[in-house]
Amino acid sequence: MQKCQHWLNQLTMSDNQLGLSILALAAGIAAALVITLFRLAIEWPLEIFLPMSSEDDYEALAQLTRIGLLVTGGLLLVAIFQPLKPEQRSVGVTHVLIRMERHQGYMPKTNLLLQWVAAAIALLSGHSVGREGPAIHLGAGAASQLGASAGVAHHRLRILAGAGVASAIAASFNTPMAGVIFAMEVVLLEYNLRGFIPIILASVAGAVISQLVFGSNTAFDVPPLAMHSLLELPYVIALGLICGLLSAAFILLMKRFQRLAPQPLLIKWGGLTLATAAVAWWLPGIMGIGYDTVNHALAGDVSMGLFIGLLLGKLVLAAWAAGVGFPAGLIGPTLFIGALVGGVMGQFSLLVVPGYPAEIGFYVMLGMGAMMGAVLRAPLAALVALLELTANPHIIMPGMLAIVIATLVASEIFKQPSIFRAQLGQNDLYQVPHPVQQMLYSTWVAEALSRSVAVSSRKISSQGASQLLQLGTDWVLLEKDNVILSTAALAEALSNSPDDASGSADTGGSTNTSATDSATATTTRAGVEFPADASPDIDLLAIPGERHTVEAISLKYNLQDALDLMQSHDLNWLAVYRRDPDSRKGAGPCVGLVSREMIERHYRYRPQTIR
Numbered sequence: 001m002q003k004c005q006h007w008l009n010q011l012t013m014s015d016n017q018l019g020l021s022i023l024a025l026a027a028g029i030a031a032a033l034v035i036t037l038f039r040l041a042i043e044w045p046l047e048i049f050l051p052m053s054s055e056d057d058y059e060a061l062a063q064l065t066r067i068g069l070l071v072t073g074g075l076l077l078v079a080i081f082q083p084l085k086p087e088q089r090s091v092g093v094t095h096v097l098i099r100m101e102r103h104q105g106y107m108p109k110t111n112l113l114l115q116w117v118a119a120a121i122a123l124l125s126g127h128s129v130g131r132e133g134p135a136i137h138l139g140a141g142a143a144s145q146l147g148a149s150a151g152v153a154h155h156r157l158r159i160l161a162g163a164g165v166a167s168a169i170a171a172s173f174n175t176p177m178a179g180v181i182f183a184m185e186v187v188l189l190e191y192n193l194r195g196f197i198p199i200i201l202a203s204v205a206g207a208v209i210s211q212l213v214f215g216s217n218t219a220f221d222v223p224p225l226a227m228h229s230l231l232e233l234p235y236v237i238a239l240g241l242i243c244g245l246l247s248a249a250f251i252l253l254m255k256r257f258q259r260l261a262p263q264p265l266l267i268k269w270g271g272l273t274l275a276t277a278a279v280a281w282w283l284p285g286i287m288g289i290g291y292d293t294v295n296h297a298l299a300g301d302v303s304m305g306l307f308i309g310l311l312l313g314k315l316v317l318a319a320w321a322a323g324v325g326f327p328a329g330l331i332g333p334t335l336f337i338g339a340l341v342g343g344v345m346g347q348f349s350l351l352v353v354p355g356y357p358a359e360i361g362f363y364v365m366l367g368m369g370a371m372m373g374a375v376l377r378a379p380l381a382a383l384v385a386l387l388e389l390t391a392n393p394h395i396i397m398p399g400m401l402a403i404v405i406a407t408l409v410a411s412e413i414f415k416q417p418s419i420f421r422a423q424l425g426q427n428d429l430y431q432v433p434h435p436v437q438q439m440l441y442s443t444w445v446a447e448a449l450s451r452s453v454a455v456s457s458r459k460i461s462s463q464g465a466s467q468l469l470q471l472g473t474d475w476v477l478l479e480k481d482n483v484i485l486s487t488a489a490l491a492e493a494l495s496n497s498p499d500d501a502s503g504s505a506d507t508g509g510s511t512n513t514s515a516t517d518s519a520t521a522t523t524t525r526a527g528v529e530f531p532a533d534a535s536p537d538i539d540l541l542a543i544p545g546e547r548h549t550v551e552a553i554s555l556k557y558n559l560q561d562a563l564d565l566m567q568s569h570d571l572n573w574l575a576v577y578r579r580d581p582d583s584r585k586g587a588g589p590c591v592g593l594v595s596r597e598m599i600e601r602h603y604r605y606r607p608q609t610i611r
Helices: 002-012 017-049 063-081 092-102 109-124 132-150 154-173 176-187 193-214 230-260 265-282 291-298 304-323 331-352 360-376 379-390 393-413 419-423 435-441 462-470 487-495 559-569 596-605
Strands: 453-456 475-478 483-486 522-525 528-531 547-554 573-577 590-595
Touching: 017 109, 017 132, 017 154, 017 193, 063 109, 063 265, 092 109, 092 132, 092 154, 092 176, 092 419, 109 132, 132 154, 132 331, 154 176, 154 193, 154 379, 154 435, 176 193, 176 379, 230 265, 230 304, 230 331, 230 360, 230 393, 230 419, 265 304, 291 331, 291 360, 304 331, 304 419, 331 360, 360 379, 360 393, 360 419, 379 393, 435 559, 435 596, 453 462, 453 590, 462 487, 475 487, 475 590, 483 487, 547 559, 559 573, 559 596, 590 596
Parallel strands: 453 475, 547 573
Antiparallel strands: 453 522, 475 483, 483 547, 522 528, 573 590
């Protein structure tokens, strides 16, 4: 039993890299299973409704059927969300970012279940949204619930949530490398060497489970692609410029639609549903994720007029959905828009220079990467996704060029943040963490801990005091009084007469304890008890010396948690326990002390995290 407890502690309450990797692997498997069930819950019904077409081919439905499906789905979502409080409605990537910043990566079960149901309804009813944003929430939530159930430390819970995100991306696109980079670039907001290995394992688990269920193909049917000459580079630059312009327009449109936020759901979501229905009446390809249209573009089957209409329609509808908090994703629409831009430009190049061997699919992929990098502000994740989707290293150089240009145009020329930052711009619950704060969030409280403390009752005999001093600690913790005392003061008291040391001097505002509390006084360190004499004669709250009031904190917390607790209680010291002090099982022995000075010393001299 003790061995089992030891291994559990190694997994949940230590900084052992092997233990964290095992937890992340389990989190990746859990997230991948959840994402697999989510995809099946969407794809199976669509295969029944659309037996003669692909599961995303809403063009096969009659016009009235399409409209009825959209209206039914929109009304059902309004009915589900209307009774809920604003914090209960929070879903998607923005929800994950808020929970990572404010709640150490813990994702509530209710929001997780709501995301599942709402995204399934939105996608099945044909709304012009994506499944990747909900998948990120579901993956992070599944991993977070696993970690919270195991009682892992907060800095590890954040990594596990990031592992769930990586697994979700890998399971959605079959792109494990892009899943790792996206999790660290967008969600964790840092490249931390401690987190790389666990997140890589989780992403591999997501890809393996996805391939077992859906096969080894990626999300798109990508043919062999190549840039045939360096003379195409100016056209690649033009593609990057246009994608940057459209990315900025997309974010600006989203901000405009955010003005509808105070309106009732029936207006902002109902209006979106009616607008989608109006566009879908003439352009049914606007419905759903639209990956079938992307595959047509990759194959070179491009109709200029149709693609321009779909591009404009998707741009407006996806921005509307993102602006009013519609419970589905925007990553899919972003890729769809980029694919259409690339398809139109590829077709235009063939019209202008008909003899030149340009490939439309090549520009489709570049457009997808450029839009993803610029809208999400995740250029490295977009580049890695291009590489994995095409399995073609020759796309790296032109992909880098297009992605960087698009990102610079959106961020530097039009001064637009990432779409997620823009969505959270008016949310008081979220602020981008300062680099120091980010480091504190990811650092276990044990890393700044001083274990030079012994635990004692308020009154102690001379013999017990002598034994305590022999331990060589710097501080004595009086647990019942929430006070620490310098052992130097106790040593000085021992050098005086016992009669002088046993008075009832001012306790400096500390809690009083009756003399009867000391009848069985003991002194402990690391769980070992030292018996006291029958008649205690030193009152540790009465003798002169350096004292500090303390509060209790669990070992599972991080340094930012510790600073927040100090701030809320106006303290400089905390006593750290193995378990939560409010736990019914008890907090266990005190394992050490942490102070503001210790935390400051830790982050000043800690090696810099790779960012």
